Amino acid sequence: MRRQLPLLVEEATDISTEARSRFSDVRARIEFLMANDLDFRGADTGYATHHLHSFAARFPPQLPRYFIEALTDPEEIVLDPMVGSGTTVVEAALLGRKGIGIDLDPLAILISKAKTTPVAFEALLEAGKRVLTCTHRLLKDGLNIGDVLSPDPATEDFVQYWFLPRTQQELTALVQAIREESSPSIRRFLLVILSSIIVTKSGGVSLARDLAHSRPHRDMDKSVPSALELFQTRFRRARPDNSLPVGSSIIIHGDAQHLPLPTESVHLVVTSPPYANAIDYMRAHKFSLVWMGKSIQELSQWRSRHIGSEKIHPIEMENLPSLAQNVVRELSTQDSRKARVLARYFAEMTNVLREVWRVLRPGAAAIFVVGTSTIRGINVQTHLCLTEIATHVGFEMVRIAERRLDRDRRMMPARQGGNRSTIEQRMHHEYVISLIKPESR
Template identity: 45%
Template sequence: MTVTQLIFPFAPPTTEPQPIEDSCKEALLWALSQDLGFHDEDSSYASHTFHSFPAKFPPQLPRLFIQTLTRAGDVVLDPMAGSGTTVVEAFLAGRQAIGFDIDPLALLLTQVKVTPIDYDETKRIGHHVIGEASRAAKENAVQLMEFFGSQRDDKTREFIDYWFARETQVELMALLREIRTVADDATRSFLLLAFSSIIITKSGGVSLARDLGHTRPHRAKVIYAPSGALLEGKSFVETGTPNLQHHIKMLRSPVEEFAKRLRKNLDGINELGPGSNHAQVRLGNAQAMPLPDGTVDLIVTSPPYASNAIDYMRAHKFSLVWLGYPVEELSQRRRDYIGGEAIVEAQFEQLAPYTEAIVQQIAQLDARKGQVVRRYYSEMTRTFREMYRVLKPGRAAIIVVGTSIIRNKDIEVGACLADIARSIGFEVPQISVRGLDRDRRMMPAGNHVNRESQIQQRMHEEYVLGLWKPE
């Protein structure tokens, strides 16, 4: 059977790839030559819509490479799992999916997305949680505030008080208390993810953040209650502050938002199919993975941007503080993420020649930023070294990455990562470019083009590197 027959039972491509058993490299080149934009494709199936996450690629992208370059039962790895898109697609395709991440929200999200649970029982438990939380929020508000307040340190309480209105806090506490009573681990995690998803959304959810989806949130200056009453910011309304609509937040009931999200996420459960042991989601660093040598058939991943251009933790901590993580601990975790800006304890590698030249150019413009870029490429060197180690000979790694603009200079992420990969031993038979829909690959950066925005300068395209480990 040809790869074409395996992948495209409904709409065969115009050019047929070589059978995978004859030449995996030929199949890789064929896949990289396809239109990788996937514009107008529906990505809202199965569990892909369970929770917002910055910079998700469309599920059709990993699906293409999984179905082209692997067979049923093969091992597919995403060493920086993020939103779990690769892991979900490998799971749905009957592969053995492995995902690592160091972000606690990414781990929760990915695990829930590949854990089939009983629809009717989860619905029953969810409705019970909603009913009990609604009652508790009305009858026990003071007790809830006192109990949860006593469990948090001063900095975490200050963070919550700044970003969440008191009435919002009460309902969130009531929901969380009820969810924690659920005995079944999988059901409880499913409900916790729904809880998180009403906080982290493209519009800021139930918090007072106006633009949480950009991972650079600011607090609303004008706040209205669900009833329409003005709670805060009267002076801004009276003075007619320019662009006032960008500073307004209408409070939403967390219990009502949770009920909506529960219904939506329940719809995706049945599409996961029966229970399976094909997916492993584990805490792990892509720079040192706990996997034996030569055991992975395919890697599909999307590394973070350099220099914290997309600051995952800045958004994720809005829900993680509710899940029991202190603000200080989350700040420390943020420093450990690939692409971070902390350089005091950074471990630098000897970089490949072209990459070193790019780093030197940035360093001439800004010495500290040069070190930040050096850290990023050092981390990616260690990550690629690990990918090469765990990948079987004659197999491929797909790297989907956007570039970064630092001090008005493109740091040429695609070219530099290819340079690093070659220095480790990979072949790089092709680098493809995929165009981006402004509102899909990255959380929206606004409806208007801003030439000064670093996000918008790079958000129109990204690179898909095909790396090949020689046999």
């Protein structure tokens, strides 16, 4: 029977403990876990370092915690091959497991590293004071934004278009002051705070009106807050977490389709891939990454490698299982371009599932959290298509459960070329797919 009460951290722990004590068999444990409430509505999602930076479509920390606690032992390896803002690896570290997080997005890597590296509170306070003093001095003495930006016209044009001159000055001074800090973990922590004042639903200190839902629009009438004041406010609120064990997490800039990990080395995977045709992380993240010296061209190249991106590659349709083939065919009668984008999504997710299967130990579980999408009026049923692909790859499906989204609290992803109403239609719920790699094939 589904529980009615919201699951808070302690409750997630209680159920995980009950699953462990009642069932020694992994499959039975997963069945028990999946039959409970996975909504985690009303739960505190900002503890430890989870509050540091917003991130589209991240999951509540209770979700990975719940599965990690029930399905692994301390010191075992938990992998998130599309780690985003690092929720899974933070929870793995807090529970004494070894977390490995992989992502293609440089901002995801920066945030995940900052969230999983312990930083001494006193040292951070001192660094914050130094950075503010240095920023004021630089602003007084004059500075050159070319010292922090990539030296190419596209990046410069982007910054001129999206940021007011005074904001450009403040951000340049802050970045330069942060660069003077000698400790890499403190620099990273401060850069994440800086990024958190740019990448927000409202477009933060940029002139973008809406970075969360749609193609950003420049609003010259926007009342842009002072970057320096906002940085100070965010800094005061940010809490490093010293309880994180040193060296418990590994964060790698890489592609989930080619995992740089040995075969049968991982005890559990908990991950949430991008939505089919929905997420354009780079569109929002480049607003922050340009201030870290990345060029617009470099970021576009990364973007085209993202799963779900609109760049089309030739796909062997006959390699996809029937549900995926059918929905791609149905869509191609409405929009052949979108059908090819969807075919690419399924082909790339096949590669990810194959790699996850390879690195998992026999008998271990993989938990995939996916949203479904409506494209040109067609309900794509991504969860069913991915489950079918997973079983083709060799997984056993245990159960699919639906979870409702806490829409008021969640930053929704930007959709490629789409409007808000379609996204809102789609985002009321998502699915949790539980899979097991069988002991022997």
